[in-house]
Amino acid sequence: MKSTVPVTAADLKRVCSQCNLLELCLPFGMADQDLHRLDDLVAARRKIKRQQPLYRTGDLFEAIYAIRTGSFKTDVLLEDGREQVTGFQMTGEILGLDGISTELHSCNAIALEDSEVCVISYPRLEELSRLVEGLQHQFHKVMSREIVRDHGVMMLLGSMRAEERLAAFLLNMSQRFTARGFSAAEFHLRMTREEIGSYLGLKLETVSRAFSRFQDEGLVAVQQKHIRILDSGGLKNLIQHQAGLR
Amino acid sequence: MKSTVPVTAADLKRVCSQCNLLELCLPFGMADQDLHRLDDLVAARRKIKRQQPLYRTGDLFEAIYAIRTGSFKTDVLLEDGREQVTGFQMTGEILGLDGISTELHSCNAIALEDSEVCVISYPRLEELSRLVEGLQHQFHKVMSREIVRDHGVMMLLGSMRAEERLAAFLLNMSQRFTARGFSAAEFHLRMTREEIGSYLGLKLETVSRAFSRFQDEGLVAVQQKHIRILDSGGLKNLIQHQAGLR
DNA sequence: CGTATCCTTGATTCGCTTCAACATTAGTGG
DNA sequence: CCACTAATGTTGAAGCGAATCAAGGATACG
Numbered sequence: 001m002k003s004t005v006p007v008t009a010a011d012l013k014r015v016c017s018q019c020n021l022l023e024l025c026l027p028f029g030m031a032d033q034d035l036h037r038l039d040d041l042v043a044a045r046r047k048i049k050r051q052q053p054l055y056r057t058g059d060l061f062e063a064i065y066a067i068r069t070g071s072f073k074t075d076v077l078l079e080d081g082r083e084q085v086t087g088f089q090m091t092g093e094i095l096g097l098d099g100i101s102t103e104l105h106s107c108n109a110i111a112l113e114d115s116e117v118c119v120i121s122y123p124r125l126e127e128l129s130r131l132v133e134g135l136q137h138q139f140h141k142v143m144s145r146e147i148v149r150d151h152g153v154m155m156l157l158g159s160m161r162a163e164e165r166l167a168a169f170l171l172n173m174s175q176r177f178t179a180r181g182f183s184a185a186e187f188h189l190r191m192t193r194e195e196i197g198s199y200l201g202l203k204l205e206t207v208s209r210a211f212s213r214f215q216d217e218g219l220v221a222v223q224q225k226h227i228r229i230l231d232s233g234g235l236k237n238l239i240q241h242q243a244g245l246r
Numbered sequence: 247m248k249s250t251v252p253v254t255a256a257d258l259k260r261v262c263s264q265c266n267l268l269e270l271c272l273p274f275g276m277a278d279q280d281l282h283r284l285d286d287l288v289a290a291r292r293k294i295k296r297q298q299p300l301y302r303t304g305d306l307f308e309a310i311y312a313i314r315t316g317s318f319k320t321d322v323l324l325e326d327g328r329e330q331v332t333g334f335q336m337t338g339e340i341l342g343l344d345g346i347s348t349e350l351h352s353c354n355a356i357a358l359e360d361s362e363v364c365v366i367s368y369p370r371l372e373e374l375s376r377l378v379e380g381l382q383h384q385f386h387k388v389m390s391r392e393i394v395r396d397h398g399v400m401m402l403l404g405s406m407r408a409e410e411r412l413a414a415f416l417l418n419m420s421q422r423f424t425a426r427g428f429s430a431a432e433f434h435l436r437m438t439r440e441e442i443g444s445y446l447g448l449k450l451e452t453v454s455r456a457f458s459r460f461q462d463e464g465l466v467a468v469q470q471k472h473i474r475i476l477d478s479g480g481l482k483n484l485i486q487h488q489a490g491l492r
Numbered sequence: 493c494g495t496a497t498c499c500t501t502g503a504t505t506c507g508c509t510t511c512a513a514c515a516t517t518a519g520t521g522g
Numbered sequence: 523c524c525a526c527t528a529a530t531g532t533t534g535a536a537g538c539g540a541a542t543c544a545a546g547g548a549t550a551c552g
Binding site: 080098099100106137143144147151152155157158 | 322325328330343344345347348352375376377379387389392393394396397398400401403404405444445486
């Protein structure tokens with residue numbers, strides 16, 4: 001009962017070349033004449049309901065996924081039940097790169113809301129990126145960017161205190177919403193306090209308290225999942241100048 | 247005053263195909279007939295003295311590096327002086343993948359001992375991996391493996407307590423020494439307590455105390471940087487069954 | 493409208509950091 | 523080769539930040 005929807009012949013035309021996520025996604029920076037060659041890369045679309053997995057740890061790796069609508073979290077589970085959220089992904093971002101290494105996925109990708117992804121067959125991607133230099137390079141950039149992002153999270157987890165972590169998280173979300181044409185100051189978080197906590201290496205109560213503290217200090221206005229950033233400079237200061245610990 | 251040594255025409259033959267690190271390095275799993283085509287990929291070798299950088303944050307990205315001898319750490323520095331070690335690299339492992347993303351390196355790579363690397367020109371690697379399918383695939387695997395490794399570190403930093411982190415670190419080192427034909431039980435760490443601490447998100451005193459505790463419990467014999475693992479099962483148990491926290 | 497989920501806040505506990513002193517090793521120059 | 527000094531590692535005592543335990547409140551969903 002996979003909800004994979006094959007793309008019809010008509011749809012196949014201009015799948016990527018007409019997508020408005022172009023600048024955020026895999027084809028970014030590619031020459032126009034190459035762009036249309038990408039269109040047959042996306043073999044299918046797939047809709048994922050909120051809370052449902054796009055793939056799970058141990059699933060056979062066959063494709064990577066570009067998020068068309070919605071958002072996801074990726075997490076790793078330990079045998080004893082502990083969960084570590086390794087990332088939150090938004091439209092245009094690529095999921096599934098973890099699977100290349102062993103041909104099996106090494107994390108779970110769960111939809112945070114009803115979402116849709118483009119299914120990019122990995123063998124076809126390899127094939128096509130041997131022919132199209134721009135695609136190859138862009139794909140490498142996407143992987144490298146993920147590595148750099150991960151190093152940032154390590155810095156966060158290894159060297160920052162609770163409030164710094166949350167400030168960095170909020171600024172990162174704001175920046176990514178901006179890149180998608182949304183407001184930098186006001187947005188809606190799709191994940192729970194517990195998921196934020198897991199991502200930041202904190203308990204949900206600590207996340208909640210930090211939110212309240214930010215609100216008291218006039219840095220943000222928080223109403224459950226709705227966030228309004230009032231003083232982004234203040235948040236930035238918090239990160240740089242709150243040294244000394246750890 | 248770069249200590250880059252160009253490889254002579256004679257040396258160029260069989261650079262990779264005769265290297266004994268083959269199974270650990272980039273060319274792993276490639277067909278024999280393709281292997282010799284790799285040999286002109288390594289344009290040069292470079293020797294790095296202990297404590298010296300192979301590259302620094304902000305350096306222009308031109309090449310990736312395969313470690314021939316020695317070992318490295320990579321780290322990210324914050325403006326206020328905080329350091330986060332993002333990884334320790336051993337022979338056969340690849341350095342520099344962070345640079346592809348922005349054409350600039352986003353971390354420092356510092357030699358932990360006098361070391362030597364193979365300089366792999368990135369433009370040439372892209373070119374050749376368009377021609378040699380096996381090389382392309384192996385390169386993707388190397389990048390994916392780095393992503394998976396990073397997720398493991400996030401789990402460590404986000405969900406484990408001090409002793410669990412150190413146990414996981416020791417087991418990981420042991421496993422990597424084993425893969426290189428060294429003893430799984432006895433090895434010499436090239437990094438300081440402070441560097442281990444930075445990697446694990448702990449202060450050096452905490453690392454030292456955890457080592458002492460492991461020693462008291464008969465799990466390892468510690469003599470400064472010389473480590474002998476006495477009870478690897480005990481270390482593994484520590485990780486899985488010490489749940490409950492965080 | 494009722495119920496499960498999510499969030500907030502307070503009191504207390506605990507693990508790690510901080511501060512400090514000392515021990516050991518490594519590196520340097522006489 | 524040894525003396526000297528800096529770097530690294532160990533251990534103890536005290537303090538602090540985040541976790542834990544607990545209760546109540548808000549919100550979303552069927």
